[in-house]
Amino acid sequence: MKILKKIIEPTIEIIFKDYNLEFHDYKNLIQIPRDTDVCDLCIPCFSLSKILKKSPIQIAEEIASKAKKIIGEDISISSINGYVNFYSDPKWLIKKIILEKYEFFEDDPKSKILIEHTSANPNGPFHVGRARNAILGDALVRLNRDYGNSVQAEYYVDDMGKQVGILAWAIENLTKEEIEKALQREGIEELNPMWKNKEDHVRVRWYQAANILRKDNLKIESELNEMINKSEEGDTEVLNQFYNAFQPILDGMLETLSKLGIKYDSFTNESQFIIDGSVSKIMEELKSSELYGVAENGAKYLELESKGVSGKSTKFFYQRGDGSSLYATRDLAYHKWKWTKSDKLINVLGEDHRLQSKQVSIALNELKIKSPEVIFYAFIKLPEGKMSTRKGNVVFMDDLIYEAEELALEILSQRKMGIEKSQAMNIAKSVASSAIRFNILKVSPEKGFTFKWEDALSFDADSAPFIMYSHARSCSIKKKVDNLEYIENNIDLNNIELNDSISKLLRTIMRYEDSIEKSVKENKPNHFCSYMLELSAAYNAFYRDCTIINENEVNNLFFKVSEYSRKIINRGCTALGIIPLDSM
RNA sequence: GGGCGCAUAGUGUAGUGGAUAUCACGCUGGCCUUCUAAGCCGGCAACCGGGGUUCGAAUCCCCGUGUGCCCGCCA
Numbered sequence: 001m002k003i004l005k006k007i008i009e010p011t012i013e014i015i016f017k018d019y020n021l022e023f024h025d026y027k028n029l030i031q032i033p034r035d036t037d038v039c040d041l042c043i044p045c046f047s048l049s050k051i052l053k054k055s056p057i058q059i060a061e062e063i064a065s066k067a068k069k070i071i072g073e074d075i076s077i078s079s080i081n082g083y084v085n086f087y088s089d090p091k092w093l094i095k096k097i098i099l100e101k102y103e104f105f106e107d108d109p110k111s112k113i114l115i116e117h118t119s120a121n122p123n124g125p126f127h128v129g130r131a132r133n134a135i136l137g138d139a140l141v142r143l144n145r146d147y148g149n150s151v152q153a154e155y156y157v158d159d160m161g162k163q164v165g166i167l168a169w170a171i172e173n174l175t176k177e178e179i180e181k182a183l184q185r186e187g188i189e190e191l192n193p194m195w196k197n198k199e200d201h202v203r204v205r206w207y208q209a210a211n212i213l214r215k216d217n218l219k220i221e222s223e224l225n226e227m228i229n230k231s232e233e234g235d236t237e238v239l240n241q242f243y244n245a246f247q248p249i250l251d252g253m254l255e256t257l258s259k260l261g262i263k264y265d266s267f268t269n270e271s272q273f274i275i276d277g278s279v280s281k282i283m284e285e286l287k288s289s290e291l292y293g294v295a296e297n298g299a300k301y302l303e304l305e306s307k308g309v310s311g312k313s314t315k316f317f318y319q320r321g322d323g324s325s326l327y328a329t330r331d332l333a334y335h336k337w338k339w340t341k342s343d344k345l346i347n348v349l350g351e352d353h354r355l356q357s358k359q360v361s362i363a364l365n366e367l368k369i370k371s372p373e374v375i376f377y378a379f380i381k382l383p384e385g386k387m388s389t390r391k392g393n394v395v396f397m398d399d400l401i402y403e404a405e406e407l408a409l410e411i412l413s414q415r416k417m418g419i420e421k422s423q424a425m426n427i428a429k430s431v432a433s434s435a436i437r438f439n440i441l442k443v444s445p446e447k448g449f450t451f452k453w454e455d456a457l458s459f460d461a462d463s464a465p466f467i468m469y470s471h472a473r474s475c476s477i478k479k480k481v482d483n484l485e486y487i488e489n490n491i492d493l494n495n496i497e498l499n500d501s502i503s504k505l506l507r508t509i510m511r512y513e514d515s516i517e518k519s520v521k522e523n524k525p526n527h528f529c530s531y532m533l534e535l536s537a538a539y540n541a542f543y544r545d546c547t548i549i550n551e552n553e554v555n556n557l558f559f560k561v562s563e564y565s566r567k568i569i570n571r572g573c574t575a576l577g578i579i580p581l582d583s584m
Numbered sequence: 585g586g587g588c589g590c591a592u593a594g595u596g597u598a599g600u601g602g603a604u605a606u607c608a609c610g611c612u613g614g615c616c617u618u619c620u621a622a623g624c625c626g627g628c629a630a631c632c633g634g635g636g637u638u639c640g641a642a643u644c645c646c647c648g649u650g651u652g653c654c655c656g657c658c659a
Contacts, residue, residue: 033602033603034599034605035605044603046601046639050639082603083602085603161658163659309587309655310655311587311654312585312586314655315657317656317657319657320657321657324657326657326659327659328659351589351653351654352653352654353654354587354588354653354654355588355654356659358588376589378589378653379652379653381652408622411622412622415620415622416620442598443597444597444598446590448590448651448652448653449597454609455596458609460622461607461609461622461623462597462609463622465622466608466622466623468622469622470623473619473620473623476619480619527598529598530599530606530607533607534606534607537607543619543624544624544625547618547619549618549619550618562619583620584620
């Protein structure tokens with residue numbers, strides 16, 4: 001819609017000047033209507049009514065008639081119910097978008113962004129709940145890249161402290177028999193043979209067992225504490241031991257994510273900030289904060305009551321009595337470091353981190369460091385309650401992907417008899433990963449939902465396969481046309497009648513930029529998901545009404561529009577992490 | 585006890601001040617001799633309750649109800 005706005009804005013500026021209105025203040029009145037069938041852009045005149053002392057209806061009429069004189073016939077302008085409506089002529093759209101090859105986001109300022117997402121403790125395989133973080137984060141990375149921003153996708157590896165310590169201790173001290181006995185006692189299911197060679201599934205059992213055994217065992221607890229303390233001091237031997245324990249798990253986790261098309265540009269270890277001394281420096285600097293306080297045993301904190309934090313405890317501890325740092329302290333050092341890498345920071349966090357994030361934000365403020373943008377997402381529950389890796393009450397992402405692939409294969413075998421096996425597998429994999437991603441992305445992040453196999457495996461109209469199918473149709477047309485002796489000739493727009501379907505498709509394409517921009521600015525991939533469904537539906541209607549190949553004759557204009565749509569759908573799929581297949 | 589999120593057809597969801605509240609599942613009636621029916625066209629059905637602000641509220645404010653998360657010198 002930017003292309004249309006560019007035409008309208010100067011005109012409206014002139015008209016507003018006649019009313020003695022400062023255009024800058026009222027620029028935002030030009031907006032996309034909620035119902036995009038009504039028009040492309042509109043100006044609601046209700047707020048002008050008071051200032052101009054006229055009825056909105058009268059104002060809309062005046063603006064419309066003035067604008068008509070300036071803008072001409074490419075855009076039809078009308079006034080209804082106090083709105084000025086702008087509706088672009090489809091032929092003008094063809095000329096501007098298709099024939100003159102309009103480039104998206106050409107004039108927008110671009111920035112350098114670091115998006116930190118997932119950062120899950122490397123102690124076990126991804127379950128569906130933890131994966132929401134990765135899927136959301138990766139979509140933000142892709143959307144920002146589509147917009148033109150330069151993005152670094154970052155995974156913060158928790159390579160020290162309790163979680164990893166427990167794992168490392170278990171692997172060092174427990175035999176397979178011991179852990180299986182402990183797990184059986186607690187009723188944790190046996191390892192699925194399908195994942196018996198995937199280390200995240202194998203080693204998580206040591207982690208779970210250690211959590212059971214240490215409950216009433218002081219000896220284990222003291223051994224553990226010793227290791228954890230050493231790791232927090234930056235002891236390289238212990239950190240190495242930790243690394244050896246968790247890295248195979250992390251590799252397994254990343255393998256799962258790569259099945260979903262999720263990759264990172266950089267991994268940063270938490271211990272780095274202990275080793276390079278930046279954590280100590282932060283702790284030193286915080287002493288000069290007005291919020292600084294010391295507990296009886298020498299532990300240090302910031303008192304956050306005056307900053308709007310309330311509850312049982314308003315103290316934000318950043319240093320223990322023994323002088324060691326805490327997770328949050330390291331997070332402060334980490335943020336300081338991140339700002340050296342980019343102009344904008346985005347973190348993706350679960351809603352359980354809301355308070356923590358606020359505390360970190362205030363502390364950063366005290367250190368004169370900017371806060372990051374944070375996108376919070378609610379948890380995915382199971383019908384029987386919260387998912388927990390420790391308790392083994394989870395749906396593994398690996399299982400979900402497997403089930404989705406099987407279902408896709410089954411549907412494919414019904415639809416396409418005699419399809420080659422490797423090709424079928426490739427399609428099934430793409431459908432499965434795209435559908436799983438989309439089913440999570442289409443829901444607004446702050447909304448919690450209950451996992452249901454039926455919904456997660458939905459390949460129906462409100463899903464990625466719907467979009468992929470439109471894309472495959474456009475590819476199929478391209479293939480057919482390529483096989484014909486097709487001669488591209490000039491299109492004479494004067495002698496063509498255009499129907500509603502093609503017009504709607506073009507107008508939907510025109511909103512691509514607005515939709516990406518909104519998703520990027522508000523960090524809400526679900527906006528763009530809705531848009532892609534709309535775009536695909538618009539293409540399907542065009543496909544129905546505008547026959548491109550008729551008895552080996554190619555309709556030049558329709559083919560050009562189809563090709564343009566194909567590229568846009570393809571681009572939009574990539575921006576969401578949906579795999580745009582040529583055939584399915 | 586306190587804080588923070590969320591509440592829209594039977595179900596799941598879109599929509600953060602404006603035009604007849606979106607889309608899908610579901611239920612229901614139609615469309616394959618025409619470029620892939622994972623598709624298309626039609627029908628049914630909803631803003632948690634109560635106040636307030638506003639020319640105008642699903643949207644903003646207050647109270648209530650329900651629900652989730654958090655309030656560790658854990659990560």
